[in-house]
Amino acid sequence: MKIIVQLLRQWAELATSKTSRVVGILCFCWGMTVLGQNPVINWDGKQKVVDIAEQVLILKDTSGRLKIEDVASPQFADRFTLSKQKVLSFNDEDYYWVKVQVRNVASTQVLLEIAQPILSKVDFYYQEPTTQKWHVVQEGFMTPIQQKAYKHQYQLFLLPPAAQTYYLRFQSLGLAVPLRLWNENVYEEKIGTQRIVFGIFTGIMGFVVILNLFFFFSLQKLAYAHYAVLVFIYYLTASNVEGFLLYVHPKADLFYGMFITSIFNMPIGVSFALLFLDIKKVSTRLYKVGWGFFIYYLTFIFWHRFLSPLTLAYVTNFHGLMVVLIMATFGIQAGRKGNRIGYYFFVSYLLFFLLAALDTKSKLTGTPTYIFDLSYVSLGFLTEAITLSYLLTKRFEWEGQAVAEERLKSQELLLAQTRENERIVREQNVILEQKVAERTRELVVEKQKSDDLLLNILPSDIADELKATGRAKARKYESTSVLFADFKDFTVFSQNQSAEKVVAEIDHCFRAFDRIVKNYGLEKIKTIGDAYMCAGGLPTPSDHHAQNIVQAALEICAFMKQLKAEKIKEGELYFEVRVGICSGPVVAGIVGINKFAYDIWGDTVNTAARMEQHSEPGKVNVSGSTYELIKETYNCIPRGKIAAKNKGEIEMYFVE
Structure with missing residues (x-):
């Protein structure tokens, strides 16, 4: 934001002539282009978490042989492209480099999170500030979890308080790769919550397995044992998807493990449905x-190994969808034949399908966020395990109560529909609240932009009054000091230089003047051509305004003297500055409707202008009123009374 404001200010200062306006517009457009192609992520430590995937730069490495020295070189700078994805996702098996530029202005470290446990290897590169040597930190499930800085299944990297560029390298394999910055303390809480939630998930799934095994041994019904095996494989799949399998099996291949367990789910799930629903x-x-x-899915267990990783992912997902459709068909057909369990079976798999779709959308777009830090796929396994386990325990009881169940059928279906509607309403409410919150944040940002721009034009108390009432009253200040500075022989200089050179030199000088003026608590009033005007003692009165403005004037002269020496050494043209100061009362306020500006008026202003006109290059010429205020602090050389235009003879002094 500060960069944009500076560009706007520069453009405004340049726009004093037709040619300068064209140059200013071109500079502004160039600045915006550079800013857009090199996004810097600002972290001030106030946020809890920020999604950054849209703000990183991407480079596709089809050969997989590029090194950090290659991608970090200037030759590769223009090969990176802006991500524009809320969650990184590439439908290929190539390697990718991700360039992350972070400016951490907080006093604490920030945590870079890749919320994808199924990446086999992630190389994180950072450069040592002193030696410029590149260091690499390796994460991914191939790195034992005990060797990670954070004992976590996700890929986590600590970023120190600094402005630095980092690089990530990983193989795509069609996986969604969310990138986030986290407050380190907040993330510690998230880790604890995530582990507690998965522990509860593990307990529930384990209870379902044990319960079904108990019924199998008690009732000698094969369906219970069949379902216990199915739920156990569900749990293995969820452990791969969530990455928690690494805690008990550090060398587990999560990528193939996820698909292997999914592949085993298919024939076991189909055979269970055939037996459970009496198809x-x-x-x-x-x-x-x-x-x-x-039989087909059994053969898939053997021939899947001939597929590439990305093809395996697509084929497995397609087969998984087919299984869901088969299950739903079995449930509907069983329900139509009078088996009420069939409809519940159908609803259970429909809910699982919706949760799986939500999981896919969440991974690709970042919304909706996970509930209780558990993926929607795992939540689908959990709801299906509980639902079908319950139906399995009730199956034989319901078969003996066919008449009673028939009367309750409509009520149960209505209840299921109501719950589904409630879930949809809750999701819509969450989405609506998110949109409202997002719009509120946008309005706050826009308001801050307006406030910053207004404060760049007007003093803060004047800006506050203008925002509150729509206008600002003029004020009279009895004791102020006004400074005028002007470049000697500027016309001659400008005639021998290009427009760009002239504007650049003025901008360089006026930027230095601005810093000096701000350092002494003075108020910049305006610039007119090569003239610079500021004042002390307003809008906030000060007892030392004369001393402050004289000291600022001396520093301005010292800066111009140094600049002159540099120009002479380089054999370039230069110009010198004349400074005049007068102290006394002024009137300050805002005039006009369009392009209003803060200005001051009065005899003190006119006299200060005459002081500048009768000054000499590199000198600070002050009036008698200013001399009386600074004579105890500065050594002043009397110049006597000098005739000034429309002012008569005025006492003038040079400040040494």
Whole structure:
């Protein structure tokens, strides 16, 4: 934001002639282009978490052979492109370099999180500030979790308080790669919550497995054992997806483990549905089709190894969708034949499908966020395990109460629909609240932009009054000091230089003047061509305004003297400054409607202008009123009374 404001200010200062306006606009457009292509992520420590995927630069490494010295060199700077993705996702198997530019102005470290445990290897590069040597930190599931700085399944990197550029390198494999910056203390809490939630998930899934095994041994019903195996594989899949398998098996291959467990889910799930819903009684044809899919999925267990990783991901996801559709079809057909469990079976898998779709959307877009730090896929496994386990325990009881269940059927379906509607309403409310919060943040940012721009034009108390009432009253200040500075022989200089050179020189000088004026608590009033005007003692009165403005004038002269020496050494043209100061009363205020500006008027202003006109290069010429205020502090050389235009003879002094 500060960069943009500075560019706007520079453009405004340049726009004093037709040619300068064109140059100013071109400079502004160039600045905005550079700013957009090199995004810097500012971290002040006040945020809890920030998604940064849209603000990083991406480089595709098709050969996989690029090194950090290559991608960090100037030759590769223009090969990076802005991500523009809320969550990084590439549909290929290539390697990618991610350039992250972070300005950490907080006093604490910030945590860079890659919320994807299934990346096998992630190289994180940072440069030692003193030696300029590149260092690499390796993360990913191939790195044992005990060797990580943070004992966590995600890829985490600590960024120190500094402005630095970092690089990430990983292989895509079609995975979603969320990038976030976290407050380190907040992330510690998140880790604790995440582990507690998965511990609860583990307890529930373990209870379901044990419960079904208990019923199997008690009732001698094979369906219970069948379902216990299915839930256990669900849990293994979730452990791979969430990355928690690394805590018990540090060398686990999460990528292939996720697909292997998913592949085993398919034939076991189909065979369970065939037995659980008694599909043979529903339809002989459907029963044969179901066992045909079972055999097909068994063969998939063996031939999947011939597929590339990305192809394996697509084929497995497609087969997973087919399983869900098969399960839903089994449930609907069983329900139509009078088996009420079939409809619940269908709803359970429909809910799982919706949660899986939400999980895909969340990974690709960042919304909706996970509930209780648990992925929607794991949540789908949990709801399905609980729901079907409950149905399994009630199956034989319901079969003996067919008449009673028939009367309750409509009520149960209505309840299921109501719950689904409530879930949808809750999700819509969350989305609406997020949109409202986002819009509120945008309004706050826009208001801050307006306030910053206004404060760049007007003093703070004048700006506050203008915002509060729509106008600002003129004020009279009895004791102020006004400074005029002007460049000698500027016309001759400008005639021998290009417009760009002239503007650049003035800008260089006026920027230095601005810093000096601000350092002494003075108020810059305006610049007119090569003239610079400021004042002390307003808008906040000061007992030392004369001393402050004289000291600022001496520093301005010293700066111009040094600049002159540099120009002479380089054989370039130069110009010198004349400074005049007068102390006395002024009137300050805002005039006009369009392009209003803060200005001052009065005899003190006119006299200060005459002081500058009768000054000499490199000298500070002050009036008698200023002399009386500074004579105890500065050595002043009397010049006597000098005739000034429309002012008569005025006592003048040079300040040494």
